[in-house]
Amino acid sequence: MLHKPLSDESSIRVAAIRFLARREYSYHELYERLKPRVQSYALLESVLLSLQEQDLISDQRFCESYVRSKVNSGQGPLKIKQALFHKGVAEVIICSVLADYSERWYDNAFRVWCKRFDHPGETPEDQARQIRFLQSRGFEFEHIQAALKQGRQQVSEE
Template sequence: MPGFARDTDATPRDDAIRLLARREYARAELRERLAAKGHEAEAVEACLAELAEQGLQSDERFAESFLRSRVARCQGPVRIRAELSRRGIDDATAKAAFIEAGGEVDWFELAAEALSRRFSGPGEGPRERARRERFLAGRGFDFDQLRHALAHAWDDA
């Protein structure tokens, strides 16, 4: 980064704390970032274990935070699960985050909201309907959520 002087003597912990000060990171993400900064694998693993023990890094907290941020962007559960997996979150941790958010998120209504924000109406013809279906599928909504959204997105309009 221009204007950013990096401390070449920084420990893995220093770099990890600097990263965690900005946002939550999954353990796997943090491992990749620290390795990219040139820290040795053994030092990185020791650092990550220490940070987790101290409660400074938590995959559970990351998954919950990530889920909330993606729901705010009107993204669906299929896409969120895939993204959590890509970031190194195991299925059990992801499932726990979804259970935690379960009472708060109505995926069917979220799909309808995403659709109504993007499109002004249901569209005329099969080509326009397919466009709306692709939009929702790309956002990570499943077939049932997609069908519900197509039927109810503009009920209040």
């Protein structure tokens, strides 16, 4: 479906608010979504800055929502941080939001490990496969080590 070009402030604002009504967007993400449809990039920036001043666009709120969603789906801090960089969120915002979850990474890594594996790797190849899996989910090595250790303890208690 082809969209009608957005040529004035009002039409750009309406289009931006329609996006924001569905979910939070970062400033950069919304800019990139609307850029192909506008005739004036300066006007687009002006409208988005106005929405940001009115707190309708908030990179902080977007980041909190995004991190919460990704933590609940079993992703680790490295993968989340990288995705947020690509969405144009400032590093200071990313780091502050991720810091709120610092105690959850260990439990999250173990939870993700338990969903995929029922016992720690018995051979070095099995262990390497489990480590690669958790790395691909974005966990740091210390989280991975803790998850594997907890898995070994769980198996030895059974």
